[in-house]
Amino acid sequence: MKILLASLPRFGLAVIALLLSLALRGQAGENPERPPNIIVVFADDLGYGDLGAYGHPTIRTPHLDRMAAEGQKWTNFYVGASVCTPSRAALMTGRLPVRSGMVSRERRVLYPYSKNGLPESEITIADQLKSAGYATACVGKWHLGHKEPYLPTNNGFDYYFGIPYSNDMDIVADLEAAGGYWNFFTSPAGAETESYNVPLMRNTEIVERPADQHTITRRYTEEAMDFIRGRGDEPFFVYLAHNLPHIPLFASEEFEGTSQRGIYGDVVEEIDAGIGRIRQLLEEEGLAKNTLIVFTSDNGPWLPFGIQGGSAGLLREGKGTTWEGGMREPCIFWGPGMIRPGVVTDLGTTMDLFTTFTALAGVPEPEDRPMDGLDLAPVLFGDGSSPRNTVFYYRGDELYAIRVGDYKAHFITQGAYGGEERAEHDPPLLYNLSMDPSERHNIAEAHPEVITEIQSAVAEHQRELVKGKDQLIDLDER
Amino acid sequence: MKILLASLPRFGLAVIALLLSLALRGQAGENPERPPNIIVVFADDLGYGDLGAYGHPTIRTPHLDRMAAEGQKWTNFYVGASVCTPSRAALMTGRLPVRSGMVSRERRVLYPYSKNGLPESEITIADQLKSAGYATACVGKWHLGHKEPYLPTNNGFDYYFGIPYSNDMDIVADLEAAGGYWNFFTSPAGAETESYNVPLMRNTEIVERPADQHTITRRYTEEAMDFIRGRGDEPFFVYLAHNLPHIPLFASEEFEGTSQRGIYGDVVEEIDAGIGRIRQLLEEEGLAKNTLIVFTSDNGPWLPFGIQGGSAGLLREGKGTTWEGGMREPCIFWGPGMIRPGVVTDLGTTMDLFTTFTALAGVPEPEDRPMDGLDLAPVLFGDGSSPRNTVFYYRGDELYAIRVGDYKAHFITQGAYGGEERAEHDPPLLYNLSMDPSERHNIAEAHPEVITEIQSAVAEHQRELVKGKDQLIDLDER
Incomplete structure (x- = not known):
C-alpha cells in the first residue's frame, strides 16, 4: 500500500477500511496494493424517471436495476449544468463550469464551428488517475472541444474513440423544408444516420463520417470492453459516454423495435444491455470485485421532443432548465465488496466523482484553484454521511x-x-x-x-x- | 390435492405446476394439499410514485422494495375506480362497481349517513375463500357499508377490526371557521385525532370512538399478526386495508417526524415497517414459503392536499380522475418459491385478484352473473402472459x-x-x-x-x- 500510505492524510477512515479490506481479502487481482478500476458510464439526456429502478413503467433496464439493488441507488444526485458541454466540463474537472469558462450567455454548448474547448490549464479526472498509474480511455461523446488541443488524448486519456460532440450536429438537411428543427427529428430524414455528418474519431483522427449511429451504442460498449480485456493487474479508468439517448435516436438491429417504449426505449435498453456485457466481461476477467462502476447522465430529458425525449419522473421540467428535472439524475454506484448496498438520499454531484476517485487513487487534489467536488467515500464505502450540503x-x-x-x-x-x-x-x-x-x-x-x-x-x-x-x-x- | 383436483378444469397449467411443486417440496406446512395463505395489503390514496421501488426519492420503503425485487413488481396494474368505495367494491367482488351499484352520479363514496352498502347478492373474495376452508379476516378500512348487514362479518369474513369508512369522516369541527374543508387538514385542529369522531369496530361492535388514529396503522398490523399467529396448517386470508395515507395523516410515536417526506412519509414508512413485521412473523411461524402477499392501493394520490397528498410519479393527475394517476397503482406480488421474480408490464386489475385467488383455492367462480376478473396465474406462477387486454x-x-x-x-x-x-x-x-x-x-x-x-x-x-x-x-x- 505504498502509494496509498504516502498520501494518508487525504484519506477518510472509510477509504482506509476499504483498501485494507481489499488487501486482506485479496480482491484486488494479483496485486492487493492497487486501487480499484473505475468505469463511469455517462448517458446523454436520460431523465430521472427513465430506468426501471427509478420508476419507469415500460423501459426495461434489468442490468442497471440489479446494480442499483446490489450497490447504491442515489436519489439526490446532481450534474453541474443542465446541458451537455458545461455538465461534462464539471464531471471532468471537479469544478463548476463557470470557473473553467465552459459556459456562455451567448450559446449553451460547443458547436462544430466552435473555436475553443476545455482550457489547457484545467486538470481532468483522467489526468489525475493517469498520474496514479491508471490506463485511461474515453469512449463516446466528448463535447469539450473537437480540435486537437482539446481532445481527450490531450486531456489525460491514453485512448479516445467517439463522436467529439452531439449526435444531432452537422445536420445535412434543409431544416426549413423539413418543417423546422423541432419537426426534423421525427421526420423520415431525421431518422437517417446520413442526415448528420458527424465525425467518428479514434484518438485524433476521423475514422468514419458520417458516423453510423445505428451501431454506435454497441460499438462504444465493445470499444470499452476491448480496452478492459486482458488488462489484468493494471488499474484502468474508462469513461464511457454514450451519445444516446440524445436525439436523433438510433438503435442497432438487435434492439430496434424491441422495447415497449419505442425507439427511445430501444436505445436505453441497448445501453443497459451493454452494461450487462461489461459486467459479464469483468466476471470473466476476474475483475468484478475490484472494479467500481458509476452510472449517471449529463442532464435531464429533452422534453420538447415529445416521445422522442425521456421522462424526469416526478421531477419538474427537464434539460436546459434549473428545475429538478433538468439537473437531478439517476446515479448508481456498483462495486461488490466495496460499495455498501442501499438507497442513498444524501446529496452528491458529478463533480464529487473527481474528488472521490482521485482520493481513492491516492493522488492529491489540485491546490492552486478552487475545487467544487467533495469526497463521497464516507457514504460509498462506510456508513457515514455525504459532506455535501449545497448544490x-x-x-x-x-x-x-x-x-x-x-x-x-x-x-x-x-x-x-x-x-x-x-x-x-x-x-x-x-x-x-x-x-x-x-x-x-x-x-x-x-x-x-x-x-x-x-x-x-x-x-x-x-x-x-x-x-x-x-x-x-x-x-x-x- | 382432493379439493383442488375436483375443480381441475378451472385451472391453468401454471397453477397445477405451482401446486405440484408446493406438494413435492413440502412447502405447504404440515399439509401439502392445502392452497397458499393470502394476505392482501391495501393502502389508501397511495400514489404510483410513492414507494422507493417505484421511484420516490425520499420515502424509504425497504421492505416493499425487497418484496418487489424478490417477487413481481407490476407497472400496469389498475384499480376498479379512482375513489374509495367503488374501488373497494371492485376488489371485493371481482366486478366493475357499475354492476353492483356501488357507484352514483350524486356522490362518489359512502358516508356515515349513507343508508346502504354492498348488496347482499354480491359474492366477495372472502366468501369464496371461506368456502374453500380459509380462515378470513378483514383488518382496517371497509367502506362498503357501516351498518350491520353490510359489515365484513356479513360478507365472508370471520373477523373484522377497523374503521368502517374513511378516516376524514365524522369531522367534529366548524369547517367554515377553520378556513374551509381544504385548509382544515393542515391546521392544528386537523392534526388532532379527536377532530374526527370515527368509530373503531371489532366485528359488529364499536369499541373506540373517536378511534385513536395515531396508533391505528400499528394496531392494524398487530391485529393482522394476531390473526396469523398460531394458525399453523389452516389456510388464511387476511385483507389488511390501512386507512392511511388518506388524509388526515397520523403516525405512531415511533414514526412521527422520522421520515424525510414529512408526515406523509412517516405514514408510508410505518405501513412498510408493518409489512416487514408480518414477513418476520411468517418466517417465525414457518409460513413464509406458503403465503402470498399482494400490496397495492385503492386509488391515486389526493393531489389538492398539497404535500399532505402523495405522488403519482410520472403519471398524470391523481385520485378522483380517470387519468392514469387516478387509477394505476403500485402492485407487488410476493411469495418465495411461488411467484416468479421480475418486473411485469402486463395489464392487471384488483378485480383479477378475486378470480386468481378463488381459482387458486379451487373454488368455482360465480356463473350466474358477469364477472370482470381474469386469472393472472400464467404470469404469477408461470412464464405466460396476462389474459387481460382491456381496462x-x-x-x-x-x-x-x-x-x-x-x-x-x-x-x-x-x-x-x-x-x-x-x-x-x-x-x-x-x-x-x-x-x-x-x-x-x-x-x-x-x-x-x-x-x-x-x-x-x-x-x-x-x-x-x-x-x-x-x-x-x-x-x-x-
Whole structure:
C-alpha cells in the first residue's frame, strides 16, 4: 500500500477500511496494493424517471436495476449544468463550469464551428488517475472541444474513440423544408444516420463520417470492453459516454423495435444491455470485485421532443432548465465488496466523482484553484454521511438557483427552449425538496429565515467566485 | 390435492405446476394439499410514485422494495375506480362497481349517513375463500357499508377490526371557521385525532370512538399478526386495508417526524415497517414459503392536499380522475418459491385478484352473473402472459375512458375536485401508454383505426352491461 500510505492524510477512515479490506481479502487481482478500476458510464439526456429502478413503467433496464439493488441507488444526485458541454466540463474537472469558462450567455454548448474547448490549464479526472498509474480511455461523446488541443488524448486519456460532440450536429438537411428543427427529428430524414455528418474519431483522427449511429451504442460498449480485456493487474479508468439517448435516436438491429417504449426505449435498453456485457466481461476477467462502476447522465430529458425525449419522473421540467428535472439524475454506484448496498438520499454531484476517485487513487487534489467536488467515500464505502450540503444550479454563467440541505431557492426560472419565459423572483421561490420533490408548493412566505440563510450562502459563494473566460463564444469563420 | 383436483378444469397449467411443486417440496406446512395463505395489503390514496421501488426519492420503503425485487413488481396494474368505495367494491367482488351499484352520479363514496352498502347478492373474495376452508379476516378500512348487514362479518369474513369508512369522516369541527374543508387538514385542529369522531369496530361492535388514529396503522398490523399467529396448517386470508395515507395523516410515536417526506412519509414508512413485521412473523411461524402477499392501493394520490397528498410519479393527475394517476397503482406480488421474480408490464386489475385467488383455492367462480376478473396465474406462477387486454375507467356510472392494449381513449375528462372541468371528446383523446405513460401526446389524428377498434370494444361492453341499482344515493334523515 505504498502509494496509498504516502498520501494518508487525504484519506477518510472509510477509504482506509476499504483498501485494507481489499488487501486482506485479496480482491484486488494479483496485486492487493492497487486501487480499484473505475468505469463511469455517462448517458446523454436520460431523465430521472427513465430506468426501471427509478420508476419507469415500460423501459426495461434489468442490468442497471440489479446494480442499483446490489450497490447504491442515489436519489439526490446532481450534474453541474443542465446541458451537455458545461455538465461534462464539471464531471471532468471537479469544478463548476463557470470557473473553467465552459459556459456562455451567448450559446449553451460547443458547436462544430466552435473555436475553443476545455482550457489547457484545467486538470481532468483522467489526468489525475493517469498520474496514479491508471490506463485511461474515453469512449463516446466528448463535447469539450473537437480540435486537437482539446481532445481527450490531450486531456489525460491514453485512448479516445467517439463522436467529439452531439449526435444531432452537422445536420445535412434543409431544416426549413423539413418543417423546422423541432419537426426534423421525427421526420423520415431525421431518422437517417446520413442526415448528420458527424465525425467518428479514434484518438485524433476521423475514422468514419458520417458516423453510423445505428451501431454506435454497441460499438462504444465493445470499444470499452476491448480496452478492459486482458488488462489484468493494471488499474484502468474508462469513461464511457454514450451519445444516446440524445436525439436523433438510433438503435442497432438487435434492439430496434424491441422495447415497449419505442425507439427511445430501444436505445436505453441497448445501453443497459451493454452494461450487462461489461459486467459479464469483468466476471470473466476476474475483475468484478475490484472494479467500481458509476452510472449517471449529463442532464435531464429533452422534453420538447415529445416521445422522442425521456421522462424526469416526478421531477419538474427537464434539460436546459434549473428545475429538478433538468439537473437531478439517476446515479448508481456498483462495486461488490466495496460499495455498501442501499438507497442513498444524501446529496452528491458529478463533480464529487473527481474528488472521490482521485482520493481513492491516492493522488492529491489540485491546490492552486478552487475545487467544487467533495469526497463521497464516507457514504460509498462506510456508513457515514455525504459532506455535501449545497448544490448550485447555473444557467450559463448566471446562478439561477441553489439548494442548501432540503431547501431550494430559485432566483430566476426559465424554460428550456421556448415554453416558460425567464422570470426573476425576489423573494426567491422556495421549495423543500425532501417533502416536495416535484417543486409544486412554494413556501417562501412561511420561511423567510431559510431565505436569509440561503442568501448568505449565495453571497459567500459569489464573493470568492472568479469566472473563467468564456470558451464557448468564439466561432470559426463560416 | 382432493379439493383442488375436483375443480381441475378451472385451472391453468401454471397453477397445477405451482401446486405440484408446493406438494413435492413440502412447502405447504404440515399439509401439502392445502392452497397458499393470502394476505392482501391495501393502502389508501397511495400514489404510483410513492414507494422507493417505484421511484420516490425520499420515502424509504425497504421492505416493499425487497418484496418487489424478490417477487413481481407490476407497472400496469389498475384499480376498479379512482375513489374509495367503488374501488373497494371492485376488489371485493371481482366486478366493475357499475354492476353492483356501488357507484352514483350524486356522490362518489359512502358516508356515515349513507343508508346502504354492498348488496347482499354480491359474492366477495372472502366468501369464496371461506368456502374453500380459509380462515378470513378483514383488518382496517371497509367502506362498503357501516351498518350491520353490510359489515365484513356479513360478507365472508370471520373477523373484522377497523374503521368502517374513511378516516376524514365524522369531522367534529366548524369547517367554515377553520378556513374551509381544504385548509382544515393542515391546521392544528386537523392534526388532532379527536377532530374526527370515527368509530373503531371489532366485528359488529364499536369499541373506540373517536378511534385513536395515531396508533391505528400499528394496531392494524398487530391485529393482522394476531390473526396469523398460531394458525399453523389452516389456510388464511387476511385483507389488511390501512386507512392511511388518506388524509388526515397520523403516525405512531415511533414514526412521527422520522421520515424525510414529512408526515406523509412517516405514514408510508410505518405501513412498510408493518409489512416487514408480518414477513418476520411468517418466517417465525414457518409460513413464509406458503403465503402470498399482494400490496397495492385503492386509488391515486389526493393531489389538492398539497404535500399532505402523495405522488403519482410520472403519471398524470391523481385520485378522483380517470387519468392514469387516478387509477394505476403500485402492485407487488410476493411469495418465495411461488411467484416468479421480475418486473411485469402486463395489464392487471384488483378485480383479477378475486378470480386468481378463488381459482387458486379451487373454488368455482360465480356463473350466474358477469364477472370482470381474469386469472393472472400464467404470469404469477408461470412464464405466460396476462389474459387481460382491456381496462375500463369509470367515474360514477359513466365510462370516461378505456384502455385496449397499449392505447387509451378518453371520451370524457375531468379533474378531481375543482381543477380541470368536465370535457367530452369526439373523437376521443388517444394516448399510447407504453410509449407515453404521462399522457402528454394525443395521437388521435394519426390513429383513426385504433379509435374505431376501441369504439367497437366500448359498444360491445355497453351492449352487455346491466347497471346495478345505485347503492350510494340513499341517505338517513339527519
